[in-house]
Amino acid sequence: MQTLITTHNLTKRFGDFTAVDAISFEVGKGEIFGFLGANGAGKTTAMRMLTGLSHPTSGEASVAGFDVYRQPEMIKRHIGYMSQKFSLYEDLTILENLRFFGGVYGLSRRQIKEKSAALVEQLGLEEVAKKLTGSLPLGWKQKLAFSLALFHDPQIVFLDEPTGGVDPITRRQFWEMIYAAADRGVTVFVTTHYMDEAEYCDRISIMVDGKIAALDSPAGIKTKLGVQSMNDAFYQLARGAQRSE
Amino acid sequence: MRTILLIIQKELLQVFRNKAMLPLLTVIPVVQLILLSFAASNEVKDIALSVVDHDHSSYSRLLLQKMTASGYFKLQQYADHHDQAERSLQTDEVDMVLEIPNGFERDLLRQKTADLQLLVNAINGSKGGLAGAYAAQVIQNFNQEIIADVVPMIGTLPATPRLDIQYSNWYNPTLDYKTFMVPGILGTLVTIIVMILTAMNIVREKEIGTIEQLNVTPIKKYQFILGKLLPFLFIGLFDLAIGLVAGKLIFDIPMVGSLGLVFAFCVVNLIVVLGIGLLISTMADTQQQAMFVAWFFMMIFILMSGLFTPIESMPKWAQYFTYPNPIAHFVEVMRRVLLKGSTFADIQWQFAVMTVLAITFSSLAMLTYRKTT
Numbered sequence: 001m002q003t004l005i006t007t008h009n010l011t012k013r014f015g016d017f018t019a020v021d022a023i024s025f026e027v028g029k030g031e032i033f034g035f036l037g038a039n040g041a042g043k044t045t046a047m048r049m050l051t052g053l054s055h056p057t058s059g060e061a062s063v064a065g066f067d068v069y070r071q072p073e074m075i076k077r078h079i080g081y082m083s084q085k086f087s088l089y090e091d092l093t094i095l096e097n098l099r100f101f102g103g104v105y106g107l108s109r110r111q112i113k114e115k116s117a118a119l120v121e122q123l124g125l126e127e128v129a130k131k132l133t134g135s136l137p138l139g140w141k142q143k144l145a146f147s148l149a150l151f152h153d154p155q156i157v158f159l160d161e162p163t164g165g166v167d168p169i170t171r172r173q174f175w176e177m178i179y180a181a182a183d184r185g186v187t188v189f190v191t192t193h194y195m196d197e198a199e200y201c202d203r204i205s206i207m208v209d210g211k212i213a214a215l216d217s218p219a220g221i222k223t224k225l226g227v228q229s230m231n232d233a234f235y236q237l238a239r240g241a242q243r244s245e
Numbered sequence: 246m247r248t249i250l251l252i253i254q255k256e257l258l259q260v261f262r263n264k265a266m267l268p269l270l271t272v273i274p275v276v277q278l279i280l281l282s283f284a285a286s287n288e289v290k291d292i293a294l295s296v297v298d299h300d301h302s303s304y305s306r307l308l309l310q311k312m313t314a315s316g317y318f319k320l321q322q323y324a325d326h327h328d329q330a331e332r333s334l335q336t337d338e339v340d341m342v343l344e345i346p347n348g349f350e351r352d353l354l355r356q357k358t359a360d361l362q363l364l365v366n367a368i369n370g371s372k373g374g375l376a377g378a379y380a381a382q383v384i385q386n387f388n389q390e391i392i393a394d395v396v397p398m399i400g401t402l403p404a405t406p407r408l409d410i411q412y413s414n415w416y417n418p419t420l421d422y423k424t425f426m427v428p429g430i431l432g433t434l435v436t437i438i439v440m441i442l443t444a445m446n447i448v449r450e451k452e453i454g455t456i457e458q459l460n461v462t463p464i465k466k467y468q469f470i471l472g473k474l475l476p477f478l479f480i481g482l483f484d485l486a487i488g489l490v491a492g493k494l495i496f497d498i499p500m501v502g503s504l505g506l507v508f509a510f511c512v513v514n515l516i517v518v519l520g521i522g523l524l525i526s527t528m529a530d531t532q533q534q535a536m537f538v539a540w541f542f543m544m545i546f547i548l549m550s551g552l553f554t555p556i557e558s559m560p561k562w563a564q565y566f567t568y569p570n571p572i573a574h575f576v577e578v579m580r581r582v583l584l585k586g587s588t589f590a591d592i593q594w595q596f597a598v599m600t601v602l603a604i605t606f607s608s609l610a611m612l613t614y615r616k617t618t
Contacts, residue, residue, distance in 0.1 A: 051461050052461065052616075052617055053457065053460055053461060053616075053617060053618065054617060054618055055617055055618070072616075072617050073463055073465075073616075076461055076462060076463045077463045079461070081458070081461040083454065083457050083458065085454040085457075086454075087453070087454040087455045087457050087458040088455070088458065089255070089259070089455055090453075091258075091259050091262055091263070092255065092258060092259070092262075096255070096258060099251075100251055100254075100255050101458075101462065103247060103248070103251040104248055104251060104459075104462045104463070104464055105462060105463065106463075
């Protein structure tokens, strides 16, 4: 299997505080890799280093074959990113957002037009395509943000708590979209708080105090810890956490 | 190139979609221009005058008549005694007291000389100075006139040499202060709008989080900064254009020099302002911070721009501070080109300074903008 993300002892310190403490893992092509941990465990910081938004303090990492220190801008060409906070332009319409971001990633006018039409149809947004993005309900916004992260056909997509505050039905639909992307060969790197979502992942890592406490398939983790559910697994690992919010 | 155009398109869409923004960029500057140009007058008129006339003679009445006829003074009070007039000066009822002593006319006729007392409220130094000067002028006039009365009685006129000065006011022949103020105020307004717009721009994207989504794209720094700079440059030039039209239609300001030169200078000047604005925006974390910093610079730029008080009358050290001040150069160039017809050769120095600053601040904005923290 082709490896798309590799990290070795990747570390980020803010002053005395070590947010991410020497994490090492690999993620393969088409894999859905779940990143779990309590608030403040270091998930977002780790993801920011991999997406080229934050410089690591030490350690090594490469994403899509590019080094995070030397080639962050090359990485950015090959990844999609959806942040915790909805960060498309709310004062632009759906089509205007697609045109802007698609254009920035270098899609041609024609590609943007065709892909936009397909996306709007697929998400059932025909009615609101020319309305301001800010007027959409949260669930639709999240689906739109995810679709936009995939708009330029990246090899890897990073999702930072994509389903926060979303109703169960929309979450379900969201995961169907994630599966569909993974089936097309896109690698999905996702952080989440929801243990049921952890079960949907091919492999998960659980971060505690900036370190990776467990890394395996959901079934593998449960067997190793001798627990019935992911919830129990998470409690058992996170109980020892020194820092919390 | 396409990326820059995309950012420009996005910025303009956002600006014009904002309902509060459109009037702010079109109507308000014109209203401000009209309002400020009418209000910012250096002329001193209707100086409230209190007179204490102890003489009650035909000469004292003639002097009073001359004072009120001059148009500068308004006879506010006819005081019975000195104390009353001084009280009025104290309570701001009057700006100036003229006291004519008992025996004014008699002394003039007999001794060829008489004293008058003028008390001027000089809290506002320049207003007080002007009031005094106007009064002196009127009294001088009065003097000339009565010499004719007095001289025949003494027979011969003392042969005093006289110098007559002939005035000719160039570039603003009617001494119309609006001609002088409108170009300066317009330059200041355009600068303020552009500076505030840009200072708030990037930091706003930081606050709402959209900058993150931009930072994970392959946008290059120079594309980002140019894409942010150009739309506001267009807006600034547009505002200059409507301001000039309003200035022509409403105030009939002269446009002696080349308008092309005015716009060319405006481009360089606005790039300096845009660079400062974007620099503030990349450094600030919140819109509030950006606003305060921008405001601080605006205050200094405006008060030290020479718009209201000539730069030449500032102390030398303060004059050096006006070199990097874009408003000072803008006001100067607007006045020179529009009123005096200065050409490129005359304003080379301003062009040179602004070009250096434009490059400096845009580069600084580009350097301080970080896609990776």
